[in-house]
Amino acid sequence: MAGVPVGVHWSVLVIGVLIGMSLGGVIMPEAFPGQPTALYVLMATLTVVLFLGSLLAHELAHAVVAQRRGLPVRSITLWLFGGMAELEGEARTPRHELETAAAGPLTSLAFAVASFLVAVALPGPELLVVGLTWLAYMNVLLAVFNMLPGAPLDGGRVLHAVVWWKTKSRARADQIASTSGQVLGVALIVAGVGQIFFFGSSGGFWTMIIGWFLAGAARSERVASAAREGLGGVLVRHVMTSPPEVAPSWATVEDFVATTALHSRQAVFVVVDFEGRPVGYVSLDWMAALPYGARATTRVSTLARPVPPENVVAPDEEASVLFTKRALPGQVIALVSDEGRAVGIVTTADLTRAMRQAMLRQPV
Known part of the structure; x- marks a missing residue:
């Protein structure tokens, strides 16, 4: 939606069932007793679907405003505690951060007003009116809770923007x-x-x-x-594993394991072609998962996975840019390239070590 991948965590099913049981088993029967059980279940299910839709609308509002302010959005995920829009990087100005943060709660309030107005206007059925009223109440609660002034809530982002602007x-x-x-x-x-x-x-x-x-x-x-x-002033070259031991794409897994993998301290290796250009990467785990008998006939290139362009960085970039990169399978953060040659690789272990060293320079 809006060009942003949307994911649903399994915990959404749990919270959906719990809300449905509360609505169909308690709230609706108490409001209008004596209705068929199937009707309670139907109206409760419809209300839950609308509620999850309102959560998605909340996160989509964040995503749309962020994109319009030049901040790419990686994904939206619905989960147990609502939803999360994952942004690439940080807002460029306090105003942009304020607008992005406020978009979600404002959307929830708009959803609440619309639900309430429809509930008032509808002559029936009564259970649908109950569901819409509950939906309006929950979206008001969602907006108010999210505006509490503390990270990582939207209100915390608003507070952050205001303090950033003032100071x-x-x-x-x-x-x-x-x-x-x-x-x-x-x-x-x-x-x-x-x-x-x-x-x-x-x-x-x-x-x-x-x-x-x-x-x-x-x-x-x-x-x-x-x-x-x-990490201010620290460059990618100070964080990366360098020089990286590389895996020839044309070598068999058996040969590469015998000559390099068994003697290396690396857990992942840059895969290079005949001209030494990086074409992907391979991990010890992927090689170990290959049946022993297939190692002599399987080339490293078969197991290699490509590195997306956004995960390729230059050695003289600020190391802080690594925080904007999504970790790839195999715990790879970035491939470090200089004039088309692989000069290093950054893994989650490299970044964790750099973060701990940075924390020694900066009080937490």
């Missing part, structure tokens, strides 16, 4: 938004405990889980921010 410092905004997110997460955990012990509400467990997730995500963002700051 002219992205690093300061990172610190304040992530700290606010951690405080908010802890507050929700405490609130969940209070719900359980003082009110006997099982909903407190959900509040605690959400709080735990927010606190952890905010902490991770703070660590990543500190790492990015610490």
Whole structure:
């Protein structure tokens, strides 16, 4: 949608079933008792589908605004706690970040108003009116919750944009938004405990889980921010594995294993052609998964996977550019190329090491 791949995590099925059971088994029967069970199930299912559609609309709003502001969107994923639009890189200005962050909650509010107006205008059936009213209430709740001022919520992004605009410092905004997110997460955990012990509400467990997730995500963002700051001035050549041991595309897996793989400290290898140009990469895992008897007749090129152009970087680029790259199968972050020659490779292990070193330069 909007040129963005949309994925659905299996946890969406779980939350969909739970919401459907609540609507069809409790909320709708209490509002209008005596209806056929099949009708409750049908209306509950329709409401759940509309609700998931509203979550998708929320994330699509983020994606569309981000794209219009020149920020590519990798994907949208719906999961247990709603949805997530994965952006490539960061907003260029505070205004762009503010507009992108606010688009989601505003869409949820628009969805709520539309649902409420339709519910009011419809003469029936009654269960559909109940479903639409519930949908309106949930989208208001979604918008309000997402606007709480703490990373990684939309409200945390808005807070980040405002602080960035006021202080002219992205690093300061990172610190304040992530700290606010951690405080908010802890507050929700405490609130969940209070719900359980003082009110006997099982909903407190959900509040605690959400709080735990927010606190952890905010902490991770703070660590990543500190790492990015610490990597200031560090180049890709300082992070990459170099010179990389390469795998000739024409060699058999058996020969390459005997001559190189068994004696190397690398877990992945750049695959090169006769002229030494990179044509892909191969991992120890893929070679190990090949049946032993097939290694003598299978060429390395058969197992090699291509490196997308967006995962090819130059050695003198800022190392911070690596944070914008999606990890490839085999835990490869980037192929480092200089004038068409492979001069290095960056794996998740390389980037993790660089991040830890960067954190030594920057307080977390």
